[in-house]
Amino acid sequence: MITLTSDFGSPYPAAMKGVIRRHTDAELIDVAHDLPRGDPRAAAFWLRFVLPEFPPAVHCAVIDPGVGTDRDAIVVRAGSHAIVAPDNGLAMPPARALAAEESDIEAWSIAVDDPASETFHGRDVFAPTAARVREAVDERAAGEESIATDPEAVADALDAMDDLSPASDPFDLVFPEPSVERDGDGDAAAIDGEVLAIDRFGNVITNVPGELVRGRDWVRVDGDLTPVAETFGAVDPGERLVTVGSHGYAECDVNDGRGDGAFDLRPGDSVRFVADNVSL
Amino acid sequence: MITLTSDFGSPYPAAMKGVIRRHTDAELIDVAHDLPRGDPRAAAFWLRFVLPEFPPAVHCAVIDPGVGTDRDAIVVRAGSHAIVAPDNGLAMPPARALAAEESDIEAWSIAVDDPASETFHGRDVFAPTAARVREAVDERAAGEESIATDPEAVADALDAMDDLSPASDPFDLVFPEPSVERDGDGDAAAIDGEVLAIDRFGNVITNVPGELVRGRDWVRVDGDLTPVAETFGAVDPGERLVTVGSHGYAECDVNDGRGDGAFDLRPGDSVRFVADNVSL
Amino acid sequence: MITLTSDFGSPYPAAMKGVIRRHTDAELIDVAHDLPRGDPRAAAFWLRFVLPEFPPAVHCAVIDPGVGTDRDAIVVRAGSHAIVAPDNGLAMPPARALAAEESDIEAWSIAVDDPASETFHGRDVFAPTAARVREAVDERAAGEESIATDPEAVADALDAMDDLSPASDPFDLVFPEPSVERDGDGDAAAIDGEVLAIDRFGNVITNVPGELVRGRDWVRVDGDLTPVAETFGAVDPGERLVTVGSHGYAECDVNDGRGDGAFDLRPGDSVRFVADNVSL
Numbered sequence: 094m095i096t097l098t099s100d101f102g103s104p105y106p107a108a109m110k111g112v113i114r115r116h117t118d119a120e121l122i123d124v125a126h127d128l129p130r131g132d133p134r135a136a137a138f139w140l141r142f143v144l145p146e147f148p149p150a151v152h153c154a155v156i157d158p159g160v161g162t163d164r165d166a167i168v169v170r171a172g173s174h175a176i177v178a179p180d181n182g183l184a185m186p187p188a189r190a191l192a193a194e195e196s197d198i199e200a201w202s203i204a205v206d207d208p209a210s211e212t213f214h215g216r217d218v219f220a221p222t223a224a225r226v227r228e229a230v231d232e233r234a235a236g237e238e239s240i241a242t243d244p245e246a247v248a249d250a251l252d253a254m255d256d257l258s259p260a261s262d263p264f265d266l267v268f269p270e271p272s273v274e275r276d277g278d279g280d281a282a283a284i285d286g287e288v289l290a291i292d293r294f295g296n297v298i299t300n301v302p303g304e305l306v307r308g309r310d311w312v313r314v315d316g317d318l319t320p321v322a323e324t325f326g327a328v329d330p331g332e333r334l335v336t337v338g339s340h341g342y343a344e345c346d347v348n349d350g351r352g353d354g355a356f357d358l359r360p361g362d363s364v365r366f367v368a369d370n371v372s373l
Numbered sequence: 374m375i376t377l378t379s380d381f382g383s384p385y386p387a388a389m390k391g392v393i394r395r396h397t398d399a400e401l402i403d404v405a406h407d408l409p410r411g412d413p414r415a416a417a418f419w420l421r422f423v424l425p426e427f428p429p430a431v432h433c434a435v436i437d438p439g440v441g442t443d444r445d446a447i448v449v450r451a452g453s454h455a456i457v458a459p460d461n462g463l464a465m466p467p468a469r470a471l472a473a474e475e476s477d478i479e480a481w482s483i484a485v486d487d488p489a490s491e492t493f494h495g496r497d498v499f500a501p502t503a504a505r506v507r508e509a510v511d512e513r514a515a516g517e518e519s520i521a522t523d524p525e526a527v528a529d530a531l532d533a534m535d536d537l538s539p540a541s542d543p544f545d546l547v548f549p550e551p552s553v554e555r556d557g558d559g560d561a562a563a564i565d566g567e568v569l570a571i572d573r574f575g576n577v578i579t580n581v582p583g584e585l586v587r588g589r590d591w592v593r594v595d596g597d598l599t600p601v602a603e604t605f606g607a608v609d610p611g612e613r614l615v616t617v618g619s620h621g622y623a624e625c626d627v628n629d630g631r632g633d634g635a636f637d638l639r640p641g642d643s644v645r646f647v648a649d650n651v652s653l
Numbered sequence: 654m655i656t657l658t659s660d661f662g663s664p665y666p667a668a669m670k671g672v673i674r675r676h677t678d679a680e681l682i683d684v685a686h687d688l689p690r691g692d693p694r695a696a697a698f699w700l701r702f703v704l705p706e707f708p709p710a711v712h713c714a715v716i717d718p719g720v721g722t723d724r725d726a727i728v729v730r731a732g733s734h735a736i737v738a739p740d741n742g743l744a745m746p747p748a749r750a751l752a753a754e755e756s757d758i759e760a761w762s763i764a765v766d767d768p769a770s771e772t773f774h775g776r777d778v779f780a781p782t783a784a785r786v787r788e789a790v791d792e793r794a795a796g797e798e799s800i801a802t803d804p805e806a807v808a809d810a811l812d813a814m815d816d817l818s819p820a821s822d823p824f825d826l827v828f829p830e831p832s833v834e835r836d837g838d839g840d841a842a843a844i845d846g847e848v849l850a851i852d853r854f855g856n857v858i859t860n861v862p863g864e865l866v867r868g869r870d871w872v873r874v875d876g877d878l879t880p881v882a883e884t885f886g887a888v889d890p891g892e893r894l895v896t897v898g899s900h901g902y903a904e905c906d907v908n909d910g911r912g913d914g915a916f917d918l919r920p921g922d923s924v925r926f927v928a929d930n931v932s933l
Contacts, residue, residue, distance in 0.1 A: 094394065103688075110706075115707075142384075145391075148395050161886070326441070339496070426671030426675075572662070606722070619772065629691075
């Protein structure tokens, strides 16, 4: 299996699929091709959320604002998964989610021929590399399915590929941790967080762990008193709320509306949650 | 085969696919993931249109405004098809379209563990259930393809699943019938209909059967004289028309424009067609 | 393999897939379903870009502003590929890209039963024809993979289909060539081109070959001095630039913005590039 992720929209990913089909019949599954343009951080957030659901696979992820510069192209192994991506850090957060421990992550650089300016790296570099990684692992596992899911075997297959060489220091990307002020009882009194991503519905996903807001009735978001609820339906249509999304983080949302507009928050913005035990 | 339908956009459905791949290699086909948000009625309309084209399959359809409430999750068998969905009625109109007769439809409740608030039901309930239904049917049919398309065998496979129990009274959703006033000749003189859905192009799909408008030259839509035509090209760009869509219903459209804006109609709105035999 | 291309959005293409699955298990790959509505020229542009990446396949491409008129439905063979499409010219530019030479292209008309007005030609004509072409080629190749990629064998399979008859003069669609004025040194001094397509990002793709602008520092676009660059990052966010896309043509773009708005250009518009060797 090869999963495909990009910010290309359509029909560019189809060109990648055509190229892959010249190498291998491996199943192709789209993760998303409408991710925020040129934003490796958003891609890392979503891939960290989605990829751990998959059985061992090759993941081709091309969000590449550095295309045309001298940024490397890499393959990152995490457990028995392999992520083929530009070396801009997007592969590392999902790799940490896929690997049992940090030591089970390693990276290779992809040797890329001097690119002409009309090179489409998705089609000309990342897709064929993903296909060849898939082939290399499948050949090593020929006839014995379990080998394709053995981290050692995947590592050996990657080591044996001619155009891969160990990458000692791939670019990393670490999501910020919120800063938490606690009250005398040890409860969170104020949390300075950051917006990690906005989803299709305008829900504002922060880096604040859900357990810091769950169970409260109200919280101040950048000063404004906002109800905390488990479901959108707990507030009237058009009203703001704080909830905990399926990724486990606090979200700033609007029932039947867009949280990004209502809270005026964008990816990377700071957001301050202050405890408020108002009962109305 | 498992089809997937939701209002999740991307990349959430990819998480569902990953989970399914941990259970079964069954083919995955997307019906749509951009259906109107939280609107089981629109989903029912589209599924009734699309699912009957498929050979027997498992259909996972998650449009779920009641997530977080105590709504059930169900499996509905219709002939040799199975629909896995929240119990909000969306499964019933397509089930009636898939089954030869009403008596060939039956439903089961899915036992769901007490969900934590960060549960993503698409990923954690509906996708794994669809995968296990697919597995159960395929195992029963092992080596004999015809069994997977035999309604009795599908029913037996569902009956044998541990976490399914018969649902005596699943929520239903019935599309309204238009009310028709006829003239002395028995022809439709006035029709009070309702908007069932708006498609991507802004075409306003009503519940008025196409044969009630087809063959006329003009009809009044909420009072405004509007040409009836078989093709958009029969009127100038930007002009309004009434036509009959591939689903067989009268539509209020604009050539090279959006009917929903021009006619000011939204899903659920009433719309009145009055015969007008003007010849110009 | 069958690829699918349309301007239908969703969920209409799923109905086509259901129909195909009643005929054949061939793999289905989406090229795009969000192509500009009713624009065979844009579809031809994108298919010419994407289809040559694929190994021999059947391509079902339905962008069909003439639906409901007496336009033919055709199958065009190009090498060992087959394109199933309305006869409006959209198949010919990709066919020329797929065939080694013009003489390796031939066309058949599809016999279509008198269509009722609620016919959905994508579902009722093109999808089943694509499925049956796939079946016909696969049957001819039974057990011998190489035959499915042999142009002669594909031609024979199509010739043997009951509802296909040779089409002597399919509609063609030829992309305009730019007109180039050269200076005393033979360099391009002024180029009158045309906009071929706008992509998802608002990048304006012209018919001007990249080599006519590449290597310059500046060019006047409809009179306005504009930098020429290999990457978007060479100019500030919000600034205009001319670059060469992965299709090899000059594009009018905006870094982190939309070129179509900034240059006020739409598909089919004329655009004039004038050499300007300003150094700043």
